[in-house]
Amino acid sequence: MSFTVLVEPTTQDTPLAYATPDFPGIGGEIRQRPEDFFVQEIPLYEPTGEGEHVLFEIQKVNMTTFDAIEAIGRIHDINPREIGYAGLKDAKAVSRQMLTAPRVDEAKLVTTKVQNLEVLWAARHRNKLRLGHLAGNRFAIRIRKVDPLKVVTVRPVLDLLCKLGMPNYFGEQRFGRRGDNDKLGAAVLAGDAKALLSRFLGSPDVLKDPRPFLDARLAFDAHDYEKAIKHWPRSAGVERRVLARLIKTGSAGKAARTLPEKLQRLWVSALQSRVFNRVVEKRIGALGHLIDGDLAWRHDNGAVFRVEDLAVEQPRADAFDISPSGPLPGHRMTDPMGAALAIEKEAAAEIGVHSFDTSRMGEFAGARRPLRVMPTDTTLSSGTDEFGPHITVAFTLPAGSFATVLLREIMKTEVQSPDDGTDGIIEDKDD
Numbered sequence: 001m002s003f004t005v006l007v008e009p010t011t012q013d014t015p016l017a018y019a020t021p022d023f024p025g026i027g028g029e030i031r032q033r034p035e036d037f038f039v040q041e042i043p044l045y046e047p048t049g050e051g052e053h054v055l056f057e058i059q060k061v062n063m064t065t066f067d068a069i070e071a072i073g074r075i076h077d078i079n080p081r082e083i084g085y086a087g088l089k090d091a092k093a094v095s096r097q098m099l100t101a102p103r104v105d106e107a108k109l110v111t112t113k114v115q116n117l118e119v120l121w122a123a124r125h126r127n128k129l130r131l132g133h134l135a136g137n138r139f140a141i142r143i144r145k146v147d148p149l150k151v152v153t154v155r156p157v158l159d160l161l162c163k164l165g166m167p168n169y170f171g172e173q174r175f176g177r178r179g180d181n182d183k184l185g186a187a188v189l190a191g192d193a194k195a196l197l198s199r200f201l202g203s204p205d206v207l208k209d210p211r212p213f214l215d216a217r218l219a220f221d222a223h224d225y226e227k228a229i230k231h232w233p234r235s236a237g238v239e240r241r242v243l244a245r246l247i248k249t250g251s252a253g254k255a256a257r258t259l260p261e262k263l264q265r266l267w268v269s270a271l272q273s274r275v276f277n278r279v280v281e282k283r284i285g286a287l288g289h290l291i292d293g294d295l296a297w298r299h300d301n302g303a304v305f306r307v308e309d310l311a312v313e314q315p316r317a318d319a320f321d322i323s324p325s326g327p328l329p330g331h332r333m334t335d336p337m338g339a340a341l342a343i344e345k346e347a348a349a350e351i352g353v354h355s356f357d358t359s360r361m362g363e364f365a366g367a368r369r370p371l372r373v374m375p376t377d378t379t380l381s382s383g384t385d386e387f388g389p390h391i392t393v394a395f396t397l398p399a400g401s402f403a404t405v406l407l408r409e410i411m412k413t414e415v416q417s418p419d420d421g422t423d424g425i426i427e428d429k430d431d
Helices: 066-078 148-164 181-190 194-200 213-221 227-233 238-248 252-256 261-284 310-318 338-350 402-413
Strands: 038-043 053-061 094-102 117-125 132-142 295-300 304-306 322-328 367-370 376-385 388-398
Touching: 038 117, 038 367, 053 066, 066 094, 066 117, 066 367, 094 261, 132 402, 148 376, 148 388, 148 402, 181 194, 181 261, 194 213, 194 238, 227 238, 238 252, 261 322, 295 310, 310 322, 322 338, 388 402
Parallel strands: 038 094
Antiparallel strands: 038 132, 053 094, 053 117, 132 388, 295 304, 295 322, 322 367, 376 388
């Protein structure tokens, strides 16, 4: 698909459509405490028992994946870039995930135990773990500030999602605390350093920016950079470095080049995600219904094929063997045809992305992603503990799907994102 990216695409200003609108929500809140949100990776393979790498499982609490990797690298004198991971896991949670490290003694590795982080086990392995190398994730999440008796109303919602599929939306954490990661990604692809810095360091939002962040952004927009850098707290290390470079050189381009590459990749991925979400929303009432020109996704192996005969393929979709797919636009993504392509173009245009300049997309080859996924192994319980009443929902999702999307179907509220906005359960295969 050939799109032209506007530097300021339209941000989603209304809640995404629900797949289960006829079922009332139970309300409530999540992430009241880290232990209320548990997630464990389901590995794609077992350790080989030999090789130069060590495959190991960590448990972290209230810590981002990147912070955990930095800590392990520091303790064992390993370059963090050499530590492999399959996906990112929520910060405000109890998270278990797999990592690999080269040239390290597994017996020494399992002694790792620092605040909020420990290594559970370790074994020799041949290869570095790569992004997307996981089968799925298992969740157990407590919803608080609810009537525990409402647990009986949750089962019909889960049953419907398991039968027809859960919308495979990217969760709001994909778009950051300020909800504008996609706008930053548009500026990256447009090669507009001034627009990128204006969005990254300025563009204050009184509803989303706490002080002193708000004061720093206000000062930046007033072109008082010295005042702005005084307001940025020490925790905003990237913002401070970028602004210091701008003050020293007076060049927006040179300042923008100090932005971490992984952060820029995250922003571009958010722009792709925004387009995908709009496509899902436009087909929300019939996510398992194939239409003319569709590219279908095989759930057993992730292969994508063009639907030539709707009558032949629709029974496979009804059996959840295949599903319609949507776009993560890029220079090598295959386009659908006919009605499916028309929907994707319309969806992109509605958020102000008329086309991607694919020459600027570099490593962002693009991909297809299923419009729906099936939650499995769902269980429910309710009760009251020392922190109050709760309903606990446990379920398994394929790699790349967001637990918060399932929860919003149950709660019918916009589930809050992790505080940092960058370390949610993000899509693991398409970055």
